[in-house]
Amino acid sequence: QQQVKQSPQSLIVQKGGISIINCAYENTAFDYFPWYQQFPGKGPALLIAIRPDVSEKKEGRFTISFNKSAKQFSLHIMDSQPGDSATYFCAARSNEKLTFGTGTRLTIIP
Amino acid sequence: GAVVSQHPSWVICKSGTSVKIECRSLDFQATTMFWYRQFPKQSLMLMATSNEGSKATYEQGVEKDKFLINHASLTLSTLTVTSAHPEDSSFYICSARVPQGSYEQYFGPGTRLTVT
Numbered sequence: 001q002q003q004v005k006q007s008p009q010s011l012i013v014q015k016g017g018i019s020i021i022n023c024a025y026e027n028t029a030f031d032y033f034p035w036y037q038q039f040p041g042k043g044p045a046l047l048i049a050i051r052p053d054v055s056e057k058k059e060g061r062f063t064i065s066f067n068k069s070a071k072q073f074s075l076h077i078m079d080s081q082p083g084d085s086a087t088y089f090c091a092a093r094s095n096e097k098l099t100f101g102t103g104t105r106l107t108i109i110p
Numbered sequence: 111g112a113v114v115s116q117h118p119s120w121v122i123c124k125s126g127t128s129v130k131i132e133c134r135s136l137d138f139q140a141t142t143m144f145w146y147r148q149f150p151k152q153s154l155m156l157m158a159t160s161n162e163g164s165k166a167t168y169e170q171g172v173e174k175d176k177f178l179i180n181h182a183s184l185t186l187s188t189l190t191v192t193s194a195h196p197e198d199s200s201f202y203i204c205s206a207r208v209p210q211g212s213y214e215q216y217f218g219p220g221t222r223l224t225v226t
Binding site: 032034036041042043044045046049089096097098099100101102103 | 155220
């Protein structure tokens with residue numbers, strides 16, 4: 001079964017801190033791993049994505065770390081801001097279909 | 111670039127009626143679009159893959175006769191919920207796949223359906 005496990009379910013981080021969300025997968029056919037940010041009542045927006053032949057990708061305050069052998073990848077949000085408070089989903093793609101993680105509700109407190 | 115719109119943003123309908131949701135790619139042509147359903151505080155679940163000019167491919171457990179999908183042009187896919195019931199109330203989100211490069215999916219803003 002194609003599953004993507006995501007943790008934690010919720011996360012509270014102080015402003016300026018680092019937010020870390022983790023995902024793990026089983027299916028080695030996944031070939032693309034995007035992260036999405038979703039605000040209440042809105043559709044998901046692509047944040048950053050990585051391919052399995054790369055171990056790390058950084059875009060601004062967002063970094064993906066990818067461990068192919070462990071089948072794990074994570075999102076790091078540096079210098080977290082209140083505007084980052086949202087639900088984050090990891091996803092994995094196989095045969096053009098996306099499988100989503102269960103989501104992490106991130107709250108940044110002042 | 112890569113903007114996807116949905117219409118309506120929210121709709122309320124009575125049980126037993128049908129409702130149509132439109133998904134448009136505004137600045138690119140999308141041969142493939144996807145329809146997802148998201149229940150409150152849950153993840154996105156893929157319902158079906160919509161290919162322009164051909165029949166949609168439905169995920170296991172999704173009733174194709176209840177959720178009619180039409181992808182008649184390269185920029186428009188529609189989802190019709192037929193004979194809607196309260197349990198169909200959900201947030202429906204479409205995505206469109208860019209036809210080159212990373213083949214990334216860009217998501218619409220979603221449609222909140224409430225069936226009374």
